Amino acid sequence: MAELMKIARPYAEAVFALAKEEQSLAAWSDQLANLSAIAADQAMQVLMDDPSRSQAEILSVFEAVMGDKLTTQGKNLLAAMAENKRLQALTEVSGQYEALKAEEEKRVRATVVSAFDVTDEQKNKLSAALNAKFDAEVEITYEVDASLVGGIKIMVGDWALDGSAQSQLNKLGAAIAQ
Known part of the structure; x- marks a missing residue:
């Protein structure tokens, strides 16, 4: 996976620079998402x-599936990636592009996992706190995991906060075992 990240980075950065210059961030986002979905398909993987x-046969399949939604620049991207035998990295290119786009738009994605359903009031407080902490608009996905016993886990990119009762119990058990 780390290798795919390295392979994908220059492509994602080049596409992002082009999209930013042309003010077509959303259009490229859609195009890359579609290309990524095609590349991730089991039959396409085979x-x-x-x-x-x-490579021409493989490119023709991408072009046929995308139809008129594939731009000239999109074809150029596919051709460059095919020439370098990098089409397997399309999904990672899309993911890295989305991360660059979110950073540009000052948007951050977070996942909040709690032992119980979070109330609207709690959601508002969490949203305000995370927006302030990251100085960005934080899009929060909420999940429920009863195995946490109580408390919450918050994950934003590389940053994480584990305030779950399960985590506290694990720490206590480790301390007792020493």
Whole structure:
């Protein structure tokens, strides 16, 4: 996975720079999401892994599926990635592009996992606190995991806060075991 991240980074950065210059961040987001979905398809994976298939054949499948939604720049991206045998990294390119786009738009995604359903009042307080902490508009996804016993876990990119009772009990158990 780390290798795919390295491979994808220059493509994502180049597409992002182009999209920003052309003021077409949303259009590229849609196009990359579609290309990523095609590349992630099991049948397409088999086709891309088949050494008897030419890059032109593989590109023609992408173009046929995308139809008129594939721009000239999108075709150029596919051609460059195919030439370098990097089509397997399309999903990662899309993910990195979205991260760059979110950073540009001062948007951050967070996941909040709690032992119980979070009330609207709690959601408002969490949203305000996270918006202030990250100085950005934080999009929060809420999940319920009863195994936490109580408390919450908050994950934002590389940053995480584990305030769950399960975590506290695990720490206590480790301290007792020493």
